[in-house]
Amino acid sequence: xxxxxxxxxxxxxxxxxxxxxxxxxxxxxxxxxxxxxxxxxxxxxxxxxxxxxxxxxxxxxxxxxxxxxxxxxxxxx
Amino acid sequence: xxxxxxxxxxxxxxxxxxxxxxxxxxxxxxxxxxxxxxxxxxxxxxxxxxxxxxxxxxxxxxxxxxxxxxxxxxxxxxxxxxxxxxxxxxxxxxxxxxxxxxxxxxxxxxxxxxxxxxxxxxxxxxxxxxxxxxxxxxxxxxxxxxxxxxxxxxxxxxxxxxxxxxxxxxxxxxxxxxxxxxxxxxxxxxxxxxxxxxxxxxxxxxxxxxxxxxxxxxxxxxxxxxxxxxxxxxxxxxxxxxxxxxxxxxxxxxxxxxxxxxxxxxxxxxxxxxxxxxxxxxxxxxxxxxxxxxxxxxxxxxxxxxxxxxxxxxxxxxxxxxxxxxxxxxxxxxxxxxxxxxxxxxxxxxxxxxxxxxxxxxxxxxxxxxxxxxxxxxxxxxxxxxxxxxxxxxxxxxxxxxxxxxxxxxxxxxxxxxxxxxxxxxxxxxxxxxxxxxxxxxxxxxxxxxxxxxxxxxxxxxxxxxxxxxxxxxxxxxxxxxxxxxxxxxxxxxxxxxxxxxxxxxxxxxxxxx
Numbered sequence: 001x002x003x004x005x006x007x008x009x010x011x012x013x014x015x016x017x018x019x020x021x022x023x024x025x026x027x028x029x030x031x032x033x034x035x036x037x038x039x040x041x042x043x044x045x046x047x048x049x050x051x052x053x054x055x056x057x058x059x060x061x062x063x064x065x066x067x068x069x070x071x072x073x074x075x076x077x
Numbered sequence: 078x079x080x081x082x083x084x085x086x087x088x089x090x091x092x093x094x095x096x097x098x099x100x101x102x103x104x105x106x107x108x109x110x111x112x113x114x115x116x117x118x119x120x121x122x123x124x125x126x127x128x129x130x131x132x133x134x135x136x137x138x139x140x141x142x143x144x145x146x147x148x149x150x151x152x153x154x155x156x157x158x159x160x161x162x163x164x165x166x167x168x169x170x171x172x173x174x175x176x177x178x179x180x181x182x183x184x185x186x187x188x189x190x191x192x193x194x195x196x197x198x199x200x201x202x203x204x205x206x207x208x209x210x211x212x213x214x215x216x217x218x219x220x221x222x223x224x225x226x227x228x229x230x231x232x233x234x235x236x237x238x239x240x241x242x243x244x245x246x247x248x249x250x251x252x253x254x255x256x257x258x259x260x261x262x263x264x265x266x267x268x269x270x271x272x273x274x275x276x277x278x279x280x281x282x283x284x285x286x287x288x289x290x291x292x293x294x295x296x297x298x299x300x301x302x303x304x305x306x307x308x309x310x311x312x313x314x315x316x317x318x319x320x321x322x323x324x325x326x327x328x329x330x331x332x333x334x335x336x337x338x339x340x341x342x343x344x345x346x347x348x349x350x351x352x353x354x355x356x357x358x359x360x361x362x363x364x365x366x367x368x369x370x371x372x373x374x375x376x377x378x379x380x381x382x383x384x385x386x387x388x389x390x391x392x393x394x395x396x397x398x399x400x401x402x403x404x405x406x407x408x409x410x411x412x413x414x415x416x417x418x419x420x421x422x423x424x425x426x427x428x429x430x431x432x433x434x435x436x437x438x439x440x441x442x443x444x445x446x447x448x449x450x451x452x453x454x455x456x457x458x459x460x461x462x463x464x465x466x467x468x469x470x471x472x473x474x475x476x477x478x479x480x481x482x483x484x485x486x487x488x489x490x491x492x493x494x495x496x497x498x499x500x501x502x503x504x505x506x507x508x509x510x511x512x513x514x515x516x517x518x519x520x521x522x523x524x525x526x527x528x529x530x531x532x533x534x535x536x537x538x539x540x541x542x543x544x545x546x547x548x549x550x551x552x553x554x555x556x557x558x559x560x561x562x563x564x565x566x567x568x569x570x571x572x573x574x575x576x577x578x579x580x581x582x583x584x585x586x587x588x589x590x591x
Contacts, residue, residue: 014567
């Protein structure tokens with residue numbers, strides 16, 4: 001699951017740094033914008049059948065690839 | 078200018094002078110005239126009332142030039158087809174002509190294994206390389222030939238459209254001669270008996286920029302074959318001691334050469350000018366050339382195949398090269414007028430070098446060619462003159478100095494998240510980022526929709542590091558120059574950019590790479 005999610009994030013950000021350094025702050029680094037963020041949630045839904053709406057998540061929770069993985073893992077468990 | 082008369086004159090006054098050389102051989106003016114006369118008689122004998130254009134198939138062998146001249150001396154247009162052309166495309170060209178005569182201007186052992194006779198499937202005929210070489214003296218029949226003149230089509234070059242069938246651009250004898258009268262004045266005037274470097278394959282009209290101006294001044298063409306173009310160090314060896322005066326190539330090819338440190342004034346001490354056409358000349362390339370060849374002029378030109386090679390020119394100064402992209406392409410030649418479509422800023426070329434249209438394509442011709450008249454036509458036009466005009470599809474504007482600048486294609490536009498984005502716009506900003514030698518941008522397409530943009534960047538040095546920090550710095554630098562929706566999502570560092578057989582940036586390949 002981790003790999004699959006990292007692939008999705010990499011595809012969205014266009015840079016493999018997200019795999020090399022999964023603690024990188026996506027928004028701060030300009031790797032993701034609000035449009036990409038919505039896209040990310042849609043792709044997570046497609047891939048894992050997990051529906052998440054932007055309002056139920058804080059920016060902090062979804063700031064880095066590792067944190068995104070954590071959130072998705074927790075919700076799928 | 079009457080190019081055939083000029084060559085004939087040199088064939089007499091400087092018989093033994095080399096007109097053309099490449100790695101497969103060389104030929105003198107005397108021999109060029111003699112052999113092309115023999116072949117012209119043979120063509121006339123075979124074709125008689127058939128005035129169809131003749132396909133000349135080959136690469137960079139001296140026989141290529143013999144064949145070109147033979148066709149036009151027999152009163153027929155030639156259609157150059159390079160050996161690196163895919164078989165399917167050659168078949169399309171042959172089909173368009175009908176039952177063509179094909180002259181094979183390269184040794185059968187060379188080439189990419191395409192059997193022309195097989196390709197023609199019985200419709201048409203072939204004269205082979207050995208046969209051309211062993212033709213008997215023509216005698217009197219040469220004097221009875223009626224060479225191309227005036228509105229007779231001199232050559233037809235099939236342009237490489239991205240989709241559909243290739244279109245044959247017809248260039249008349251008057252078009253070519255009109256172009257040449259001006260072409261020999263470039264770079265302060267082309268001196269007699271100059272040596273020209275040829276890079277472009279003969280199926281690309283950039284080659285006309287070296288071939289005929291060179292022959293018009295009785296000079297020598299040093300032609301670089303495609304294998305040699307892929308081997309920088311071998312190429313430097315080859316150019317050593319050739320006494321090159323003028324360099325004609327795409328900017329992409331010059332930029333490839335610049336990767337070699339030996340590519341500098343010591344290699345070509347007698348170089349007087351670089352003549353560029355065929356694609357945008359990036360500031361960085363111009364700047365490096367000016368630095369490395371302080372004695373040579375860098376001439377930027379502009380024009381589509383449809384108006385005979387090029388119609389504007391400007392000498393690029395160090396100051397311009399240090400300025401912002403894109404470099405201007407200059408002012409029109411006498412006999413050409415440039416107008417901009419008031420709505421789209423499309424560049425319209427009017428004048429005596431505009432083609433009469435595409436070969437056997439009246440509809441496509443009517444779409445982009447028209448007749449323009451004017452009471453105030455400008456230098457080189459008669460009063461109340463009526464001229465051919467061509468819509469280029471290029472977007473242009475005039476800068477403060479009255480020089481034309483090209484801002485890309487009116488159709489090289491992508492739509493990303495609803496925004497209209499000009500690819501060239503991003504590229505010129507990219508080229509202005511410190512540490513970037515060259516960059517190209519391609520859309521990443523999925524399900525026919527542009528999903529994001531990818532920038533391919535050649536780094537100048539370690540100003541930009543080859544890691545995440547480097548990629549980020551390019552993105553941030555671009556963000557300062559343009560709206561963020563235009564900043565390519567992916568930054569990929571590369572050693573070089575893909576080029577087509579013609580030596581232009583290969584945008585289709587880039588799309589695949591994106």
